[in-house]
Amino acid sequence: MDEVTKKILKEVADLHEIPTGAYNIRKDGKSIGRASSANINIVPKEDKSGIDIFIAPGTKNESVHIPVIISETGLKDVVYNDFYVGEGADVLIVAGCGIHNCGDQESSHVGIHSFHLDKNARVKYVEKHYGEADGRGTNVMDPTTNFDLKEGAYLEMETTQIKGIDSTNRITNGTLSDDATLIIHEKLLTHEEQYARTEFNVDLNGKNSSANVASRSVAKGKSKQEFVSCINGNSQCNGHSECDAIIMDEAVVTAVPKLIASNVDASLIHEAAIGKIAGEQIIKLMTLGLTEQEAEEQIVNGFLK
């Protein structure tokens, strides 16, 4: 593994070497390493680029790592990954994509991830997007994530994009059956001229299903962010979405929340707040000896922690 690959793996998957358990490492559009385990079978797709991941019913305490590295400038990588999580399984899935763009052209990664969770399956899904560039090339990531949660299934997603992605359009769709739970925590930081759009569509179809979608973001420089969420309450259910943004410099932040209740027992809440760092927060940290700039950094770090 070269240094660029190692660094990107550390940034996006917190990996220092080849992971234990099932994994697939994709670099510049090709798989450079793959391993299945007794309970987790990774099979390349035949009709298009990507893999199918089959997790056997009842699999516990296992993990799947599927990091993607892009180091060629000008590469447009499109990948379809499907996860089939068997009944009662409980696993950790770590995805993530890092682009090291050394040239002047646009490099892009479009990952379409679909999660099919069978009854009472539990998944923690961690996804990090990271970019770096030596030249003037831009990094683009447009992930689409689909969740289909059967009865009693539970999925918790942590998604982070802190650095180096010039443009992103992230779409996350969820369909929930009875007693299913979807929790999403998104952390986003944009700076300079970056653009980030994030869209959540959740259908709460099952009785007693619940969804909690929370996005925390910081927009610096001249960057633009757009948060769009739509929660459909189609049965007795609980839906909560939250967009909390710190705006700085000349950034623009848009929040477009939408709630549609079509059942009298649907309970839906949306909270949205956009504002600058409170002056008194900076003053407080300055009285502890931090400079104004250090105070600002610590407040932003804490907010996105």
Next chain:
Amino acid sequence: MLELKNISYEVEDNLEILNNVSLKIDKGFTAITGPNGSGKSTLAKIIAGIVKPTSGSIILDGEDITNLSITERANKGISFAFQQPVRFKGLTVKDLITFAAGKDTSVSEACNILSEVGLCARDYIDREINASLSGGELKRIEIAIAIARGTKVSIFDEPEAGIDIWSFGSLIEVFESMHRKIDGTIIVISHQEKLLKTADRIIVLADGKVSDDGPKDIIFDKWFCDNSSQRCPKLDDGGKL
């Protein structure tokens, strides 16, 4: 020693909040009291650098710090506990104690600091300084953070504000214990008789001026006892004021 020389502070329409205040505050425990609107909090903010005086100068150990920023003054050894503590989404009690101490603080060190204000470190160390903390808890943490800095000048703006009656006794103990261990200048702004009694010296501000200043016993007897003895005969007089 902290010295304030001819400090005045005016806001729009020539409204004078502080008028030519001069004070020398030495090591020890000094309380500043006075009616609402007398300029106490403004004076504290002027010392910490949060408010710039219209005129006058502030001298710390012989050095003129009037034009220094909040950060520079903090690094020269001034700490300030806010009357209304600030909330932070995401920053934890440990983060603030670490900033305050200027180094990474171990759990046992943090425990010592928090136990000073009657909080158990295990319950609080990883808590976010956000809306999940009550006003009283925030206030204790605010005081603990000022103690953690251990600087030569510590200013507490109405530490009793927001502390419930049940916790008030332990707050007094915090200041009594600080008084015993003191090796610097503690300035407490307060309306609370019991808190004022823990001081060595009491300064009374009224209408932006120092209206009295002296050892605790003398000032206390003069202002607090006199007032009550004046009030009682009036009430006795048929209840008419």
